[in-house]
Amino acid sequence: MRRRTSLSVAALIVMLVGSLVAVAAGRPPSPQEETHGLTEAEAASLWSRDNDSGYVTNAAFERRSNDSRSAGEQLANASDITFRRPPDTAARWTRADHRDATPGDVNVSVYPPHATLTDGRYIRDAHATLFAITPSTTAHRTPGETTEYVAPNGTVRGLVDYRIVVPSAESANNTTVDYTLASSRIESVRLETGDGTTLARTDGTALPAINYTLIDDVDSLVLVATIRAEFRVDQPRTDRNGRHPSNETAEDPTIATTPETRTVSETVTVRDRRAIEPYTPEVALVRGRRPEGDRLLAAFHSAPWLGLRFGTEGDRQVRGVWRFYTARDVRWDTLERSNRTGTREIESPALPVAVHAYPSRLGPRSEPTGRTPRITAVWGRDRRSPAASLPDTVSVDVVEREYTASYGLAVRTVLAHDEAVEAVGIVRGVDVPIDETGPTRQLRRSDLTVEVVDQDDTGATLRIALTDAPTGEPIALRRSEAPFEIPSTATREGYVAVAGERVRTNVSGVATVTVSEPGVYTVEYVPGSWVAHHPAYVGTSATARWHPLATPAGWLRLFGRTLQWALPFALAVYAGRRLGRLFRFGEVGP
Known part of the structure; x- marks a missing residue:
């Protein structure tokens, strides 16, 4: 990681130690250290998989780094930043940081812990590992369903590396055979589909960046590299009987000898497969x-x-429902560095960052x-x-x-x-x-009428008629036989809402509802989705009023009930007064 040159030696040591701790904890680089052309706020928003529990106040940050930070960096330190649409910051960072990846030399192979290693006789710890696919979005749909959607045109980046084991000299029958590495190289790198179809190829490079155009029915992308090593094998000349010629006879043309030098080679093919879903929506x-x-x-x-x-x-x-965040691929937090004597873990100089949808x-x-x-x-x-x-x-x-x-x-x-x-x-x-x-599709107006067609002192019957306003044709509503996830034109869905109920009109466009509470009733037509019906209608409403006293019969019933309840009371009052007169005592004189 690059660090500010203005830091003192002591501060540099502290930050180096801190960076080792950060790598162990899986923390990304600080925006002050590395931005790759992003603003510090953009770089700070990349790391949704960092540990937000280690919040650092602005004062402590300034004391530690001798620098200030933006509000966006402070927010990113305390929480994770989300986006309304897929950001381009992940691809910009990944493209630049990929160039920081450092493969080993001929004696050293560098690979992430999840790499698939291949060993040949001379070529060891060979691998081709996908670094990132851009543009892409990993959608977290359910607990068990995570899909990486990739653009139909994009770039695959990877890391290819290997190391060479030069055989020791071989001795047999007083003859010593020496091996010398003549050349080793990555011959080619190509991008294939899961069924082996080649999409694109590039010359041999340890850091391939391959542009591709997807074809139909691709369920995976495979990064494939071919690695080749050649050795010069030196051995003494012999005559036809296998004897070593002396100096005196070495130039004798009558003595047949085999070549002094020959070449052996080895080719290894390595690959890395990643399941993807081409994002070609219709x-x-x-x-x-x-x-x-x-x-x-x-x-x-x-x-x-x-x-x-x-x-x-x-x-x-x-x-x-979708929103987005960006996060690094934690599998690249550390790398393995292997040679003839063993393997050790090192800090990764390159971190791929991906877009996630949730x-x-x-x-x-x-x-x-x-x-x-x-x-x-x-x-x-x-x-x-x-x-x-x-x-x-x-x-x-x-x-x-x-x-x-x-x-x-x-x-x-x-x-x-x-x-x-x-x-x-x-x-x-x-x-x-x-x-x-x-x-x-032109939506049409609907006409809704409602009237009281029958009533008594316990309730009333409302007649509802639903018609096409321009033509007067009845609008029939019926329930679909089975629920449809996708709108269907098989039935005209919708309903008429009245008094807390949902009713549907018959083939004549008529429905009846019985109500028992007096009041004003609002009847509303709620049409089915306009997408699913032709012709489609807009909703409408109408009102109806009912009360038992709204008719002469209602008044007569009210008068009869009043008499029914009031007459006993009136008779009781009258009887009381009459009895009071019969038993009234005369006045007593002085």
């Missing part, structure tokens, strides 16, 4: 327009996605809030929270219960005809422009 669109002119858009994605972005500046968007507690939302576009429907599947599978040192606002992994969003907005709309992916740079010039 978007299915349904467009609509409400009678008052507002525009509707429903988009369905074939893979996890971020949401929709509106406008040339992209300042308005609707987002799904379901956020914020859930689907519009940004900025309070403005269009407005989310009107979300389709998805319920999944278990991946919180338990995230590393303990990652502190983000992940959902803690089941969440809906949305694959479809419907929005309502006031769109300009020339306004750009994009479906935004969870992998950086993979966005799908949406053509707003396609056919648009």
Whole structure:
């Protein structure tokens, strides 16, 4: 790691010791030490897998490093920073830090602990290990489901290394054979798919960076390297009988001899496989327009996605459940350095950083809030929270219960005809422009009437009629036979809400409801998703009032009941007064 040259010798020793402790604890480099062109705040936001329990106050930081830090660096020291969209900082850091990786020389092989090593006769500890794939995003979907989505066009970086064991001299029959290393090299590095198809190749290098374009049906990427070593073998000349010629006969042309020098070689092929999912989402669109002119858009994605972005500046968007953080690959925290005598652990000079996606507690939302576009429907599947599978040192606002992994969003907005709309992916740079010039489904107005058709002193029957406002045709609502995750046109879903109940109209567009409490009833038609129906309707409402006293019969019933309860009371009062008169005593004189 590079360190500030202005530090005193004592401070440098302290920081070197501290860096060793930090590596043992799995801590990343300080932003003051290494930024690779990122700002210090950007570099500080990379390390979501660092240990946030070791918070350092600003005063202590200034005393320790003789420097100040930004508010972003202070926040990153205390917590983990999350992002609304996949950041480019991880790829920028990884691209630069990859160049800091240092392979060994011909006698030394350097490899991460998880590398798959291959030994030949002369070539030992050979490996080709994937460093990073960019752009990519690792999505934490459930506790047991983590997928690395990679862009269809990107770069694979790796580390290839080996060491050579030169055989000792061999002696047999008074003959000594000497081996000398003539050359060793990485002949080629190529990128293959899991079935062996070559996507790209490059000349031999210990730090390959291979650009690729994915083909269909790829489930893994394989970094493959071919390593070759050649040796010169020296041995004394012999005659045809295997005898060593003397100096006197060495130049005698009548004595046949074998060559003095020959060449042997060895080739080893090493590989590293990583399971991936190509991120090539397809978007299915349904467009609509409400009678008052507002525009509707429903988009369905074939893979996890971020949401929709509106406008040339992209300042308005609707987002799904995903949010992002960046973290290093802890498998590269240390490296193994091996030679003929043994292996020792060293600090890794290069740390790959990746983008991770997780379901956020914020859930689907519009940004900025309070403005269009407005989310009107979300389709998805319920999944278990991946919180338990995230590393303990990652502190983000992940959902803690089941969440809906949305694959479809419907929005309502006031769109300009020339306004750009994009479906935004969870992998950086993979966005799908949406053509707003396609056919648009016109939503129609509905008409709802409600009237009291029968009543008595215990209740009333409301007759509800639902029709197409322009044509007067009845609108029949029926429950689907089975739940549909994806909207279906097989049935017209929806309901009429009244008095806390949900009812559905028959083929004549009529439904009846009996109510028992007097009052004003609001009847509301809640249509099914406009995406699933053609023609599609907008909702409407109507009111009905019922009270037992609203009719002459109600008044007569009230008068009868009043008499029924009041007559006994009146008779009791009358009888009491009459009895009082019969038993009244005369007045007593003085």
